[in-house]
Amino acid sequence: MAIEPRKPPSQFIPKLQRTLGGRAGWSGFALQLLFVAALAWISYEIVANARANLQAQRITAGFGFLANNAGFDVSQSLIPYSGSDPYTRVFFVGLLNTLLVSVIGIFFATLIGFIVALGRLSPNWLLSRVSGGYVELIRNLPVLFQILFWYLAVLAALPNPRQSISVFDSFFLSNRGLVIPKPIGTPGFEPFVAALLLAVIVAIALWRYARRQLFDSGKVIKVWPYALGLVIGLPLLSALIFGLPVTFEVPVLKGFNFAGGSRVIPEFVALTLALSTYTAAFIAEIVRAGILSVHRGQMEAGSSLGLQRGSVLRLIVIPQAMRVILPPLTNQYLNLTKNSSLAVAIGYPDLVSVFAGTTLSQTGQAIEIIGITMGVYLLISLVTSAIMSFYGWRINRSMG
Amino acid sequence: MKRVSLVVTLALAAGLTAQAASAQTLKTVKDRGQLSCGVSQGLPGFSTPDDKGNWTGLDVDICRAIAAAIFNDASKIKFVPLSAKDRFTALQSGEIDVLSRNTTWTLSRDTSLGANFTGVTYYDGQGFLVKKSLKVNSALELNSASVCVQTGTTTEQNLADYFKGNNMKYEVIAFGTADETIKAYESGRCDVFTSDVSQLYAERLKLANAADHVVLPEVISKEPLGPMVRHGDDQWFDIVKWTLYAMVGAEELGVNQKNVEEMAKSDKPELKRAMGTDGNLGEQLGLTKDWIIRIVKAVGNYGESFERNVGSGSKLGIARGLNQLWSKGGIQYAPPIR
Numbered sequence: 001m002a003i004e005p006r007k008p009p010s011q012f013i014p015k016l017q018r019t020l021g022g023r024a025g026w027s028g029f030a031l032q033l034l035f036v037a038a039l040a041w042i043s044y045e046i047v048a049n050a051r052a053n054l055q056a057q058r059i060t061a062g063f064g065f066l067a068n069n070a071g072f073d074v075s076q077s078l079i080p081y082s083g084s085d086p087y088t089r090v091f092f093v094g095l096l097n098t099l100l101v102s103v104i105g106i107f108f109a110t111l112i113g114f115i116v117a118l119g120r121l122s123p124n125w126l127l128s129r130v131s132g133g134y135v136e137l138i139r140n141l142p143v144l145f146q147i148l149f150w151y152l153a154v155l156a157a158l159p160n161p162r163q164s165i166s167v168f169d170s171f172f173l174s175n176r177g178l179v180i181p182k183p184i185g186t187p188g189f190e191p192f193v194a195a196l197l198l199a200v201i202v203a204i205a206l207w208r209y210a211r212r213q214l215f216d217s218g219k220v221i222k223v224w225p226y227a228l229g230l231v232i233g234l235p236l237l238s239a240l241i242f243g244l245p246v247t248f249e250v251p252v253l254k255g256f257n258f259a260g261g262s263r264v265i266p267e268f269v270a271l272t273l274a275l276s277t278y279t280a281a282f283i284a285e286i287v288r289a290g291i292l293s294v295h296r297g298q299m300e301a302g303s304s305l306g307l308q309r310g311s312v313l314r315l316i317v318i319p320q321a322m323r324v325i326l327p328p329l330t331n332q333y334l335n336l337t338k339n340s341s342l343a344v345a346i347g348y349p350d351l352v353s354v355f356a357g358t359t360l361s362q363t364g365q366a367i368e369i370i371g372i373t374m375g376v377y378l379l380i381s382l383v384t385s386a387i388m389s390f391y392g393w394r395i396n397r398s399m400g
Numbered sequence: 401m402k403r404v405s406l407v408v409t410l411a412l413a414a415g416l417t418a419q420a421a422s423a424q425t426l427k428t429v430k431d432r433g434q435l436s437c438g439v440s441q442g443l444p445g446f447s448t449p450d451d452k453g454n455w456t457g458l459d460v461d462i463c464r465a466i467a468a469a470i471f472n473d474a475s476k477i478k479f480v481p482l483s484a485k486d487r488f489t490a491l492q493s494g495e496i497d498v499l500s501r502n503t504t505w506t507l508s509r510d511t512s513l514g515a516n517f518t519g520v521t522y523y524d525g526q527g528f529l530v531k532k533s534l535k536v537n538s539a540l541e542l543n544s545a546s547v548c549v550q551t552g553t554t555t556e557q558n559l560a561d562y563f564k565g566n567n568m569k570y571e572v573i574a575f576g577t578a579d580e581t582i583k584a585y586e587s588g589r590c591d592v593f594t595s596d597v598s599q600l601y602a603e604r605l606k607l608a609n610a611a612d613h614v615v616l617p618e619v620i621s622k623e624p625l626g627p628m629v630r631h632g633d634d635q636w637f638d639i640v641k642w643t644l645y646a647m648v649g650a651e652e653l654g655v656n657q658k659n660v661e662e663m664a665k666s667d668k669p670e671l672k673r674a675m676g677t678d679g680n681l682g683e684q685l686g687l688t689k690d691w692i693i694r695i696v697k698a699v700g701n702y703g704e705s706f707e708r709n710v711g712s713g714s715k716l717g718i719a720r721g722l723n724q725l726w727s728k729g730g731i732q733y734a735p736p737i738r
Contacts, residue, residue, distance in 0.1 A: 057631045059492065059514035072556035073572045083560040156587035175588045176546060176571075255544035256534075256591045257571065266589065267573065344551070345580060347573040358551045358574065361485040364513040366492065 065363045074349045094351035102337040108276035113283025138281035151270035151346040170250045181248035182262040192245035195238035203227035267348035279336045286328045290321035330388040425636035437463035438496035441481040444602040445710040455479045458709040459500040461699040468698035469691040499628040504554045518641040520626045523722040525619035527597040539618035543568040548590035550581045558621040646692045648734035650701035657700040
C-alpha cells in the first residue's frame with residue numbers, strides 16, 4: 001500500500017481567523033472595533049440624514065399620528081372596531097387578521113403536507129402518483145396567482161346572496177362568504193363548558209394511566225370508548241339538567257346582505273386556502289425527505305417487534321424524522337406568515353393592507369409605519385422559530 | 401442639503417436624501433433632460449397609456465405642458481405609474497418631480513406630507529356605481545350593501561362618514577389597485593363601487609357591459625383634484641402652479657392650438673403680455689418668454705384638453721359642469737397673467 005505524503009494544511013482559514021481577531025490578539029481586536037464603529041457611524045448617518053431631510057421638507061415625524069382617528073372601516077375584525085377608533089386600534093385589527101390567517105394556514109398546511117407526504121411514500125401506485133402530481137403542480141405556480149385563482153375563479157363563481165346555496169335555511173353560501181348561525185350563550189353555558197373540561201381532563205388521565213400500564217406491565221387497555229363516552233356523555237348530561245348551553249341566531253337575508261349570524265368572508269377563505277395548499281406542497285417534500293432519512297432498518301426492526309405499519313410510522317419513524325424535518329419546516333411556517341401579506345391583492349384586511357397601506361397613505365408617515373411593520377414581522381418570525389426550536393429541543397431530549 | 405454622505409444611498413432614507421430640500425428641481429430636470437411625472441396606473445381620461453404606449457389624459461397634459469414650457473418638447477417626460485398608496489412616498493423620495501395623479505386636495509395632505517398642491521385641474525366629487533338590476537335610485541337605499549373601494553384614498557373616509565351620518569350599515573372591501581377593485585365589483589363581490597365620479601365613468605368603460613351599470617345621483621364629497629410638488633422649492637411650485645393657470649388663462653383669452661400663431665402677433669396688451677412679446681413674465685418663472693405659446697402648441701388650452709380627454713371628444717363624455725370657466729358658470733379661474 002502506497003503511502004501518500006501528507007500535504008501541509010492550508011493556512012488560509014487560520015489567517016482569516018487571525019485577521020478577524022479570532023485568536024490574534026490586539027490587531028484583530030482593533031479591526032473588530034473599527035468594524036463596529038463603522039457600523040454605528042453608518043446607522044447614525046442614516047437616522048440623522050433622514051431626520052434632517054424630514055425637517056427640511058417639514059414632514060411631520062414621530063409616532064403621534066397613532067392616536068389620531070382612523071376614520072375608515074375594515075371588513076373583518078376580531079376585536080370591536082369602528083371608524084372612530086385611533087390608528088393603534090387599526091394596527092391591532094390588522095395584526096390579528098394576519099395572525100389568524102397564519103395560524104389557520106399553518107395548521108392546514110401541516111395537515112395536508114403530512115397526508116400528501118405519506119401518500120407519496122405509499123406503496124399504492126395511484127395514491128403516490130396523485131400526491132406526486134399535487135406537489136409538482138402546486139409548488140411550481142406562483143402563490144399570488146393561486147390566491148387570485150381561488151378568489152376570482154373559484155369563490156367569485158358562487159351565486160349572489162339572493163340565490164345563495166342554503167343548508168337547512170341556516171347555513172348560506174354565496175359570493176359574500178359563508179354565513180352560519182351565531183351561537184349566543186344562555187345560563188346553561190357555563191355548566192356545559194365545565195362538564196366538557198372535566199370530561200377532557202378525566203379522558204387524558206385515563207389515557208396516561210393506560211400508557212403507564214402498557215410500559216410497566218405490557219397490558220393493553222382500550223380507553224377510547226370510555227374517553228369518548230365521557231366527552232360526549234358529561235356535557236349531554238349538563239345540557240339535560242341545565243338546559244341548552246347556547247341558542248343560535250339564524251342569519252336572514254335583509255336588503256343586500258345577510259343580517260345576524262357569523263360570517264366567514266371569501267377573502268379570508270381564498271387566502272387561507274391558497275397559502276395552506278401552496279405551503280403544504282413544500283412541507284410534503286420536507287416530510288418525505290425526513291422519513292426517507294430514517295434508516296430502513298428502523299422500520300424493519302419495528303415490524304419484527306410486531307408493530308403495524310401505522311404504529312411503526314407513528315412511534316419509530318416520525319419521531320426520528322422530526323429532527324430532520326423541523327428546521328426546514330420552520331422556514332415554511334415563516335414563509336406562510338410572510339406570504340400572507342399578499343392579502344392586499346384580494347382585499348383581505350391584513351396588517352400590510354390596513355396599516356402599511358391605508359394608514360400609511362392617509363398619514364404619510366412612511367418611515368415610522370414601515371419600521372413598525374417590519375418590526376412586527378420580525379417579531380412574529382422570531383417567536384415562531386423560538387417555538388419550533390423549543391419543540392426540537394424537546395424531541396432531542398426525549399430521544400436522549 | 402444639510403448632510404452629504406455616500407452610505408445613505410444604501411438605506412431606508414436613501415430616497416429622502418436624494419433630492420430633499422434642494423431648491424433645484426428645475427435645474428435637476430434640465431440636467432436630466434426629462435421631467436419625471438407620477439401618474440395613475442391607467443385611468444381613462446386622466447392618465448392612461450394608449451395601444452402604442454403613449455400616455456394621454458388630463459393629468460398627463462399637465463405634465464406635457466410643464467415639459468413643453470421647459471424643453472419646448474412635450475415628449476421629454478418619464479411617466480411613473482403609481483398606485484394610490486405609493487404616490488406620496490414617490491414624491492417625497494424624489495423619484496418624481498411632480499405628482500399629477502387625480503389626487504384630492506385636503507388640508508392634512510397639504511401640511512403633513514412634505515408636499516404642496518399647486519391648484520385644481522378637475523373639480524370632482526365622490527359617487528356610487530351600482531348595477532341597474534338592483535333597482536336602486538339613491539345612495540340612501542344602500543343600507544347593508546357591500547362596497548368595493550380602492551385603498552389609500554380619501555374615498556374610504558368619506559364612505560365611512562356618509563354611511564355613519566345616514567345611520568346605514570355597510571361592509572367595505574378595500575383593494576390595492578383600481579383594477580382589482582373594479583374586477584371584484586364586476587364579479588359580484590360588492591353591490592357598489594365607490595370613487596370619484598369622473599373615475600366611476602372611466603372605470604365603467606372597463607366593464608363588460610357598461611350600460612348595465614349606473615352612477616347614482618348623490619355626490620357625497622368635494623374632491624378637488626390637482627398636481628403636487630415637494631416642499632422647499634418655491635420656484636418649482638410656481639412653475640407647476642402657473643402652467644395650469646397658463647392653460648386656463650389661454651382659454652379665457654381665447655387662445656387655442658389652432659390660432660396660437662396668429663394670437664402671438666396680436667396687438668392686444670393682455671395677449672402681448674401672455675405671449676411674451678411684451679415683458680418677461682416667463683423669464684420671471686425661470687422659463688422662456690414664449691412659455692405659454694409652447695404650452696398651448698403642445699396640449700392646447702384647458703378647455704381643449706378637457707374636451708379631448710374627458711369631455712365630448714372622449715368616450716367618457718363628462719359635461720364641463722364645475723370645471724367650466726368662471727365666466728361661463730363654472731369655477732375654473734386663473735389669476736391674472738401680468
